[in-house]
Amino acid sequence: MNAPWFSFSMQDFSYAFLSVLLEGVPFILLGTLLSGLIDQFLPARLMTRLLPRNAFAAVCLGGVLGIVFPMCECGIVPVIRRLIAKGLPVSSAVAYMLAAPIVNPITAFSTYAAFRGQGAAEFTALRLGLGFFVAVLAGLAVLNLPIGTVLKKTILESVTLSGPAGDGSPSPQPFRRRLIAAMEAGVRDFLDVMVYFILGVGVASLFSTAVNQELFLPLSLDDRLAIPAMMSLAGILSLCSSSDAFIAATFVAFPAVAKLAFLVFGPMMDFKLAFIYSAVFTRRFVAALAVGLFVIIGLLCLRLAVVLP
Amino acid sequence: MTGILSRFGASSVLMIWGIVLSYYYLSGRVASYLHPAFRIYTAISAGVLLLLSLALLLTVPSESGKHGLSNIGIFPFLLLTLPLLAATKLSPSNFGATAVMNRGMVDNIADLPGFSPPQDPALPSADGSVKDGTMMDPSLYLKRNAAGYIAAETVDLLYAAGEPAMREDFENKPVEVTGQFLPALSGNPNGDRFNLTRLFVMCCAADARPVAISVQSQPATDLPKMTWVKVRGMATFPVEGGKHMPVIVAESITETDAPEESFLY
Numbered sequence: 001m002n003a004p005w006f007s008f009s010m011q012d013f014s015y016a017f018l019s020v021l022l023e024g025v026p027f028i029l030l031g032t033l034l035s036g037l038i039d040q041f042l043p044a045r046l047m048t049r050l051l052p053r054n055a056f057a058a059v060c061l062g063g064v065l066g067i068v069f070p071m072c073e074c075g076i077v078p079v080i081r082r083l084i085a086k087g088l089p090v091s092s093a094v095a096y097m098l099a100a101p102i103v104n105p106i107t108a109f110s111t112y113a114a115f116r117g118q119g120a121a122e123f124t125a126l127r128l129g130l131g132f133f134v135a136v137l138a139g140l141a142v143l144n145l146p147i148g149t150v151l152k153k154t155i156l157e158s159v160t161l162s163g164p165a166g167d168g169s170p171s172p173q174p175f176r177r178r179l180i181a182a183m184e185a186g187v188r189d190f191l192d193v194m195v196y197f198i199l200g201v202g203v204a205s206l207f208s209t210a211v212n213q214e215l216f217l218p219l220s221l222d223d224r225l226a227i228p229a230m231m232s233l234a235g236i237l238s239l240c241s242s243s244d245a246f247i248a249a250t251f252v253a254f255p256a257v258a259k260l261a262f263l264v265f266g267p268m269m270d271f272k273l274a275f276i277y278s279a280v281f282t283r284r285f286v287a288a289l290a291v292g293l294f295v296i297i298g299l300l301c302l303r304l305a306v307v308l309p
Numbered sequence: 310m311t312g313i314l315s316r317f318g319a320s321s322v323l324m325i326w327g328i329v330l331s332y333y334y335l336s337g338r339v340a341s342y343l344h345p346a347f348r349i350y351t352a353i354s355a356g357v358l359l360l361l362s363l364a365l366l367l368t369v370p371s372e373s374g375k376h377g378l379s380n381i382g383i384f385p386f387l388l389l390t391l392p393l394l395a396a397t398k399l400s401p402s403n404f405g406a407t408a409v410m411n412r413g414m415v416d417n418i419a420d421l422p423g424f425s426p427p428q429d430p431a432l433p434s435a436d437g438s439v440k441d442g443t444m445m446d447p448s449l450y451l452k453r454n455a456a457g458y459i460a461a462e463t464v465d466l467l468y469a470a471g472e473p474a475m476r477e478d479f480e481n482k483p484v485e486v487t488g489q490f491l492p493a494l495s496g497n498p499n500g501d502r503f504n505l506t507r508l509f510v511m512c513c514a515a516d517a518r519p520v521a522i523s524v525q526s527q528p529a530t531d532l533p534k535m536t537w538v539k540v541r542g543m544a545t546f547p548v549e550g551g552k553h554m555p556v557i558v559a560e561s562i563t564e565t566d567a568p569e570e571s572f573l574y
Contacts, residue, residue: 003410003494012408014396019342019514021393022333025326026350029357114422173371180364181371187319187361195385198392208515209408217413243512246422250415250518 008210016205020272023240024074024201028193031075035082036186040178047087055091059139062092063099063132070104073241073267074197074276078189081280085158090150095139098293101241101267102131111263114245123256126308127245130264134297138289150285152278193279200275204238207271211236217253223305226258227298234266241267256308261301269293318381320365322389327358329393341402343513344574403571404508404517406491406534414504414521416496416554418471421464422511422518451478458485458541463507463522464573466555470546476553479544484557486522487568490536493523496549501529505540505557510572520573526559539565 051058071079080093088096101107111124142150151159173181219229230251239247244266248259269290277286333339334352343351381389415421452460461484469475488505496502505524508517524530524540532538542559 007407007411009405009407010399011401012405014400015342015402015404016408016515017392018396018400021396022330022339022342022351023347023513023515025330026347026354029354033357177371180368183361183364183368184371187323187365191319191322191381191385191389195388198388202392205515209404209411212411214411214413237516239516240512243516246511247516247518250420250422252419 003212003214005212005215006210007212008206012209013205016209017201020201020205020238021198024197024272025194027072027075028078028197029190031071032078032186032190032193034075034186035078035189036182036184038079038082038086039185040182042082042086044087047083051089051092055089055143056140058089058092059095059136059143062088062095062139063103063136065092065096066100066103066132066135067105069100070106071100073101073273076100077276077280078186078193081155081189082185084151084155084280089143090147091139091142094142094150094289095135097135098138098268099132099135102264103128103135106242107245107267110242111245114249118249118256123260126260126304127263130260130297130300130304131267134264134268134293134300137296138293141292145285150281152280152282155280193276196275196277196279197272200238200270200272203275204236204271207236208238220251220253220255220258223255223257223302226254227261227301227305228294230254230258230262231265231294231298234262235270237266238270238272239266255305257301257305260304260308261297264301265293265297268297315381316365316370318386320362322381322386323358323362323365325390326393327355327362329397330355330358332397338402340569341514341571344510344572347512403535403567404514409491409506409508409519409535410494412517412519414506415509415518416467416521417552418467421467421520422509422516454485456485456541458483459544460484461486461544462573463488463505463520464509466522466544466557467520469544470553470555476546480546482544483541483560484544485539485541486557487537487539487565488522490530490532490538491521491534492531496523496554501525501527502556503530505538506535507573508571510574514572517572522555522557524557524559524562526562530559530562532564537565537567539563 052061076097080088080097083096084090084093108124108128111127112120114120115123147159148156213233216229216233219225230248234244237244237247245263248262251259251262274286274290277289281289330351333342334348334355339348339351454460459479459482461479463486466479466484466486469479486505488507491504491506493502493504502523502525504521506519506521508514509520510517524542539562540557540559541561542557545556545558546553547556548554
């Protein structure tokens with residue numbers, strides 16, 4: 001290959017950067033408005049009352065929440081931040097956060113549409129099933145971790161202040177005052193998440209415009225290389241889960257399992273998300289989550305290569 | 310920065326974002342970044358951000374709000390505003406050759422996002438005729454301009470290369486196609502071809518894939534990379550590398566303005 005593997009252009013970078021910002025901001029705004037309303041209007045007791053006492057069932061329910069309350073990967077972080085503060089166990093929140101961008105009707109429909117003629121029904125079912133399974137696995141892993149190693153200090157304090165230990169119920173204020181407080185909470189979350197989102201989009205745009213993507217093509221010949229290559233590409237491109245299937249389907253040289261790995265890993269972890277997650281979780285946890293997801297999804301897809309052509 | 314100051318800072322950030330998003334939507338510049346289905350969200354977000362900005366200034370802070378809305382110091386304030394403003398200033402609202410080349414050309418219809426293999430159309434009527442207005446009626450997609458050239462897109466010719474029935478509709482017929490000039494780095498044995506490129510988008514420019522067909526011209530054409538050109542010529546589909554490739558044998562190549570919708574969807 002004659003083309004250099006890395007060639008930076010400021011104009012291309014700023015163009016890609018703006019396009020992801022313009023696409024992502026509405027969803028983050030929606031998520032933060034929702035988080036403000038959760039903060040003021042969702043009684044903490046309701047959350048603890050609805051959740052199963054069994055930890056495994058609670059984590060599974062976290063994954064299922066993705067079907068009931070679908071959110072895209074950009075907008076979900078402010079929502080789980082407030083849900084954690086309202087008493088949702090961190091393990092269930094992680095399962096919800098990882099499953100929601102995959103296990104939802106929009107992603108299912110777009111995956112089906114993108115893979116028409118390529119075993120769409122089976123591929124869609126595999127994507128959703130594997131996404132849910134990995135999300136629950138990650139939630140179960142978090143169950144065994146001390147909460148202080150998972151949540152950022154500021155978030156941990158909010159749990160202690162308004163979580164299950166305390167009353168956590170909205171203060172008995174007039175509706176208008178609570179609406180103002182909800183707006184303030186939403187704005188606070190928006191600004192916090194946007195700082196990380198801008199940093200993440202910057203890194204993702206740098207790589208998605210400057211790295212020669214044909215570099216990955218020679219890796220398509222071997223499953224053991226194709227799967228990590230496609231997951232790395234998903235991390236670099238930082239695509240939206242509602243449209244990533246259309247891009248994955250075009251990598252015709254790659255085996256189906258590699259495309260599956262791309263579609264399960266991408267909505268759970270990419271450059272942009274690693275920064276957004278840092279608004280809630282410790283950097284160490286985010287790094288461990290990234291490595292863990294990469295390894296688990298890689299191994300599972302490698303195993304699936306036996307049955308999937 | 311706490312209390313009133315942080316409230317003012319937060320309001321300023323929201324105001325700046327609201328104004329910038331409004332600018333993109335109202336100026337139409339958003340069309341260079343987003344799929345039509347996503348543009349309305351830009352307008353809605355702009356309105357919500359401006360409303361929130363004003364509401365922060367005009368309402369009495371709640372108990373929690375009195376202690377500061379956010380840890381919005383100078384650095385976060387600059388991070389939240391400067392990259393947006395700088396990118397707005399620097400972005401040419403289209404990709405240059407570097408990013409396009411880095412993404413690799415889609416020159417096979419099977420590599421096009423969202424492509425599904427064509428299905429057999431409905432059978433013609435008993436006498437073998439094709440009903441006007443049905444999917445089998447070529448006049449639906451073979452629109453000719455005043456000069457008699459079929460107005461086609463790069464994607465149409467890519468589809469035609471991969472689909473025999475559609476290829477017959479275009480082969481050896483005069484076509485007019487608009488796209489961006491890029492030198493042909495491969496599939497150019499005589500050095501007289503270039504790539505005519507359009508970006509195919511699913512959601513936003515970040516997922517754009519360049520779709521390219523070949524144009525053969527005598528003498529060879531040399532223009533600045535990514536120049537918009539209108540090509541008129543004959544559509545041909547020679548077999549190269551074991552498959553049909555779309556090649557326009559050019560009669561004329563003229564520089565032109567970017568179309569209003571620069572992407573293909």
